[in-house]
Amino acid sequence: MPDQSNAFEIKPIGVIHSPFREAQGAPIQPVFAPDTQFEAELLPEYLDGLRDLAGFERIWLMYWFDRAPAARLVVVPFRDSTERGLFATRAPCRPVPLGLSCVRLLGIRGKLLICSGADILDGTPLLDIKPYVSEFDAFPNSRAGWFDGSPESRTHADDRFDPGEAGSKRDEIPDSD
């Protein structure tokens, strides 16, 4: 049985600057806004880790869905009109609200990664940056369950995953300073 008592603390390594202030109207995946530029800002203490990254056409951004509502295990995803198990969707209301986006890296200017393909809200805490490596990550034509048969062609978000309380931040540990 998994140990249910362990817990880990995460401190962001930076923040996302994007044109999207709220979920409504934002693209639901980078592929639906391939030309929308945004920036990932890294904290200065991590700058040395960016060496060699500019050679990659695409990068993974991992981030914290800080404005997602509490976890729901069954959802009607943006791309469907039927209830689906949460883990069979990319919806933000996850038990551990981790976001994952493959974006195009246009350039690096100091602590700023200039990217295109924005589907991330402005102010989102950045947790990790990984290089996109086709050999590890690209599996074209993988069978994709309900996505393959979905009649929904929605590409931008509505309010279905808005938080219940305005301004609430998910799972933040109170600042002890």
Next chain:
Amino acid sequence: MPDQSNAFEIKPIGVIHSPFREAQGAPIQPVFAPDTQFEAELLPEYLDGLRDLAGFERIWLMYWFDRAPAARLVVVPFRDSTERGLFATRAPCRPVPLGLSCVRLLGIRGKLLICSGADILDGTPLLDIKPYVSEFDAFPNSRAGWFDGSPESRTHADDRFDPGEAGSKRDEIPDSD
């Protein structure tokens, strides 16, 4: 400037059961052990979230590198003999030690996801499961920086990212129960 004071608490949703007890000798990516089976065990309270997942050929597992050493910003990665910036590598010694693997989903038996393509150590805390969707995730032939020109063909790990102290667990919040 990013807010450096915020922090988030993560509680695993399950645990990985795999044949690999230590990093040395384990494959460095799922593609290098495509036939090695392993299991991802979900905590029972999240079972409803698995509905519809069986239709996906591949899934993303996101997990906590609990046995990674402290963060290093410059590393010699497994696939190279030159120092590289950490964020241009998939090395485990990251500021936020999040792991990401695309694995093949063979089946679901109750709370167990039967998978192949293991590169994850036995006992690793599982944080999230997402469906692999080619439309969002597959970008074949993406330019991949130093990976593209690397003369190293290593596919399995050595001890370069072993923790300094035996048995140390990274960033675990002491259990208050």
